[in-house]
Amino acid sequence: MQISKQKEGNVLVVKVAGRVDAATSKALETEMLPPIDNGEHKILVDCSNLEYISSAGLRIFLMAAKKLKMARGKIVLCSMLPPIKTMFEIAGFSAAFPIFNTMEEGEKELRKK
Amino acid sequence: MGVHHKKVPLKNKYTEIERLQKIVTNFCQHYNIPAEILFHLNVVLDEMVTNVISYAWCDNLTHHFNIYLEIKNGLITATIEDDGKPFNPLLTEKVDVTRQIEERPIGGLGIHLAKTMMDCLEYKYQKNKNILTIKKRVKK
Numbered sequence: 005m006q007i008s009k010q011k012e013g014n015v016l017v018v019k020v021a022g023r024v025d026a027a028t029s030k031a032l033e034t035e036m037l038p039p040i041d042n043g044e045h046k047i048l049v050d051c052s053n054l055e056y057i058s059s060a061g062l063r064i065f066l067m068a069a070k071k072l073k074m075a076r077g078k079i080v081l082c083s084m085l086p087p088i089k090t091m092f093e094i095a096g097f098s099a100a101f102p103i104f105n106t107m108e109e110g111e112k113e114l115r116k117k
Numbered sequence: 118m119g120v121h122h123k124k125v126p127l128k129n130k131y132t133e134i135e136r137l138q139k140i141v142t143n144f145c146q147h148y149n150i151p152a153e154i155l156f157h158l159n160v161v162l163d164e165m166v167t168n169v170i171s172y173a174w175c176d177n178l179t180h181h182f183n184i185y186l187e188i189k190n191g192l193i194t195a196t197i198e199d200d201g202k203p204f205n206p207l208l209t210e211k212v213d214v215t216r217q218i219e220e221r222p223i224g225g226l227g228i229h230l231a232k233t234m235m236d237c238l239e240y241k242y243q244k245n246k247n248i249l250t251i252k253k254r255v256k257k
Contacts, residue, residue: 025167074219087156095229096212
């Protein structure tokens with residue numbers, strides 16, 4: 005798994021690539037959750053190179069969504085491969101995570117008031 | 118179609134999951150299992166093996182356990198056998214996917230995925246072993 009983060013205006017863009025399973029989910033947790041506690045409340049996740057996710061990874065996204073709900077923030081996921089999208093759907097996360105085909109659409113959603 | 122078997126010995130390390138999935142992928146592709154079925158099988162094996170690695174043993178020692186794969190009459194069966202403490206993962210509380218995000222518990226997702234993606238899950242404790250069997254029918 006590789007993670008990179010970049011600030012664009014008031015949006016934190018997080019690029020998650022490779023495999024997120026029990027072997028790597030701790031690293032995702034360490035990279036994604038503390039910034040939310042430190043005030044990042046608009047998060048755009050680029051999933052274009054996310055190849056695999058198990059419940060260990062889905063759990064980190066759930067934790068992020070819970071934190072953002074409390075903070076009245078928002079997380080948006082973009083450019084998912086079909087199998088990854090299937091995982092979010094079966095987990096029942098589709099309502100909590102708006103999923104967009106492109107980063108542009110996702111960014112537009114985050115910029116909405 | 119015939120009967121095909123494969124035994125995969127594993128250690129209780131999370132890095133074994135990816136190695137297992139590569140072995141399962143090679144095995145299934147060799148017998149022309151469709152990609153979607155293989156994807157579901159790999160996810161559920163990950164979930165069940167992650168459970169074993171996380172909870173079966175309380176010490177910090179290396180433990181070994183086995184997965185037995187079988188393809189027979191259009192049915193894929195995977196049996197996970199470990200000698201850790203008795204634990205039936207099928208008895209965990211059902212996940213309600215319709216609940217609001219703030220009310221969703223963090224746990225229970227793995228078994229929810231397994232129940233959704235497989236056709237059959239069975240657990241028994243026999244001869245000091247947890248024996249979990251998962252079955253997936255290959256679409257005709």
